[in-house]
Amino acid sequence: MGRSARREIPPSRPSFVACSEAGCRERAVVDQPYAGAHPCVAHFKASVVERARRELHRQAPRLKGGTLAVGVSGGKDSGVALTLVHRLLGQRRGIRLVAVTVDEGIEGYRSETLVEARRLCGSLGVEHVVRRFEEEVGSTTDEAARRLPGEIPCSFCGVWRRKVLNRAASDLGAVRLAMGFNLDDLAQTVLMNLARGEPGRLGQMSPHLEPQEGLVPRIAPLAMIPEREVYLYARLEGIPFDHAVCPHASRAGRNVFREVLWQLEEAVPGTRHALLRTREKLIPLLQEEGAIGSARPCAVCGEPSSNGTCRACAYRQALASVAPRSFISATGSGPA
Template sequence: MQCDRCDSAAVEWIRYSGEHLCRGHFVEFVERRAKRELHAQVDLQGGERIAVGMSGGKDSSATASLLADFLGRRRDIELIGITIDEGIASYRPAGIQRAKALCGRLGIEHRILAYEDTAGHTMDEVVARDPEAIPCSYCGPFRRQALNRAAREVEADYVATGLNLDDTAQSILMNVARGDVEKLARLGPHESRQPGLVPRIQPLRMIPEKEVYLYALLQGIEFHDATCPYADRAQRGRFREMLNRLEEDSPGTRHAIVRGYDQMRPLLQEAYPPATLNACARCGEPTVHAVCKACELRDRIEKFAPDAPEPA
């Protein structure tokens, strides 16, 4: 099949637009949208430091590579790669290795922060102690807090994450299904700053997961291509399957969900303005409650400790 923009062979068919694109035009297609999204989300004046959350997977690796390409000529902006080590022995070490290697190739600093130093336990320990729980219910709050802490420690002005279009549309649907309108209003990217929280930006927000994957392959970006061993127990998987079916039947559904949300977002944020944050009484991290969610989960883990006393 020939590219619709030139005489070269096509490497991808964009179903939602009907276009066939060659390697060069596909790469340009991805980069143009990522750059547009970056500029729409943040106005970089110079002097900023951007922490890039890097798992070593395709999305975060593509994000780091794109930002290095977009901002590499600007000596007044610094990128720092941050990897959160959840402590999943069969999964995380390979990702750390990929993230470290990519940072070396891009010429940016790389730091690692482990759950053992923030949550006090590895995820393998958490699952062993509380096998009936959904692992993501622990991992999500722990990771968000760890990434924010790491970004704050390096004095980052922003945290860039690799959330793609599929991730974003899934998050919107999940919060709608739960009736969690307040959380829906607070989805990233973040436009305001709150004490103790580093705003997040998402350059891949409008790029489908499959296109991110192909972009990484075509650009020679080495990444850890594996799935977390605990992911099959996550609720997100059901929404992923549902969204994939909708997209298959009606190409463009993911874009429509996110664009529709973006139109509603100002109204949601008006109804749910940024909450007043407190310092957690246990760890000092920002929270809307007296004790943050991560500390509540740490307390729950301790109840399952091998040497914990039997309940009265």
């Protein structure tokens, strides 16, 4: 969400470099140092589809039918995720695709991206549902940012969005919730959790490797596709998306991890993939150690929580403590 567009544009090539695929004489369109490859447009597009196909199969192996919810923001990542899920699964009998957009109430940002989300869903013929923080949480992100100046907006915004998406997917009866997280996003999250001394969170992040009580299993079809390749694919396929950057994004705690990871990937290609593999190796060990806590119902809203009160309700309570009583209820009769 709200990422900087820096480094998304593939470097221009000073001279002709041929595609690295055996027998192909076409011009290379992108460098993939982590794979020692530089495919042409056709081979690049095919490899994106293949990576998404493999991840869908790996993350949702027994998906025979049912509703598949896809979180769609109007940005490039979720646009590519929806397009690929629609292409790979959308035509299967018994599968119903529903795109879900969360409107956090961010002036000059979400309304623009919502236009693109609608456009994409319309062009694919995918059902589209919009959920608004104002109704679901009782506050917009902009309003909460004004009232909680000591908090980084992404902290509560991200927590609330996950909750609203999960509730929407659950209301739709979805068997999976597909998200547009790319390789960079997921590797950053692994690094953040390790750097903050919270390895238990490796088990809670997407994609879900095990079912989690009260949560529609989240999958990430773009898990093996770097951010700049997602951007390139969206441009090559003409997928509509908005370039807007969230006005709160500059305060996001993950920005420093993004920078560090770029440097690591440049120095040691394959670092992002290695971080994801590390996560998958660590999870069984952490489970054995009891370091991945099981969820219990939040005392306020009843949804899964690792503490007595879930983080979404804790942020609502913090907001209620500084807001007029008529503005928000902290005690949970509201939508949370």
